[in-house]
Amino acid sequence: MNIILLGPPGAGKGTQARILVDGRDMIQLSTGDMLREAKDSGSEMGKVVADVMARGDLVTDEIVIGLIREKLAGDKRGGFIFDGFPRTLKQADALAQLLEETGETLDAVIEMQVDDAALVARITARSTCGSCGEVYNDETKPIPADGVCTSCGTSAAFKRRADDNAESLKQRLMEYYKKTSPLIGYYYAKGQLSSVDGLAEIDDVRAEIAAILG
Numbered sequence: 500m501n502i503i504l505l506g507p508p509g510a511g512k513g514t515q516a517r518i519l520v521d522g523r524d525m526i527q528l529s530t531g532d533m534l535r536e537a538k539d540s541g542s543e544m545g546k547v548v549a550d551v552m553a554r555g556d557l558v559t560d561e562i563v564i565g566l567i568r569e570k571l572a573g574d575k576r577g578g579f580i581f582d583g584f585p586r587t588l589k590q591a592d593a594l595a596q597l598l599e600e601t602g603e604t605l606d607a608v609i610e611m612q613v614d615d616a617a618l619v620a621r622i623t624a625r626s627t628c629g630s631c632g633e634v635y636n637d638e639t640k641p642i643p644a645d646g647v648c649t650s651c652g653t654s655a656a657f658k659r660r661a662d663d664n665a666e667s668l669k670q671r672l673m674e675y676y677k678k679t680s681p682l683i684g685y686y687y688a689k690g691q692l693s694s695v696d697g698l699a700e701i702d703d704v705r706a707e708i709a710a711i712l713g
């Protein structure tokens with residue numbers, strides 16, 4: 500099964516993707532994580548994307564499509580969860596073509612709906628476990644007082660993303676509305692779109708997604 504989680508930054512795509520990975524042996528393909536890894540590794544591509552990401556702009560279609568193409572050629576397990584990809588119509592067309600070439604189908608596109616005020620509050624309070632990526636929130640799910648991650652049990656450093664600040668976020672939202680939100684209509688027209696309330700409790704969102712996937 501291959502599914503896309505679609506929604507603005509902070510909608511909870513990563514959190515739900517991690518839940519799906521555990522429950523269904525699927526592979527999370529987060530282009531944001533891949534690009535951050537490239538940046539941290541200091542590779543040529545990482546250097547090219549670092550400033551673009553810090554500003555909150557989108558990286559070129561060619562770079563992200565290349566990253567996804569490589570992953571689709573590898574291990575597939577129970578299928579892929581696309582988290583943060585596609586983000587443009589060109590990426591969506593490329594994904595359709597790549598799946599066709601490998602004889603696979605896109606089984607669902609799940610739009611996670613949230614309002615902007617909630618996104619800003621969520622993102623500016625967000626941190627993640629440096630070891631397993633579990634997401635914490637200063638208000639609703641604070642880092643445990645003993646500094647041990649509740650998901651992986653290690654006391655790794657907890658990280659805040661460099662682009663989780665008010666200025667980059669404004670640009671990331673702008674990019675989302677200009678370039679990514681047209682995908683809602685694109686997948687609706689293809690009969691593949693389902694929507695969930697991204698502001699519901701994490702477990703309720705999980706259940707809504709499970710009901711869609713069957």
Ligand code: AMP
Nearest residue numbers: 530531552555556557558563583584586
């Ligand atoms: P994310 O972790 O999904 O919020 O992505 C962080 C940043 O990586 C974005 O603000 C973009 O600069 C870049 N990025 C991630 N995925 C894509 C994509 N599919 N297309 C273009 N840029 C991307």
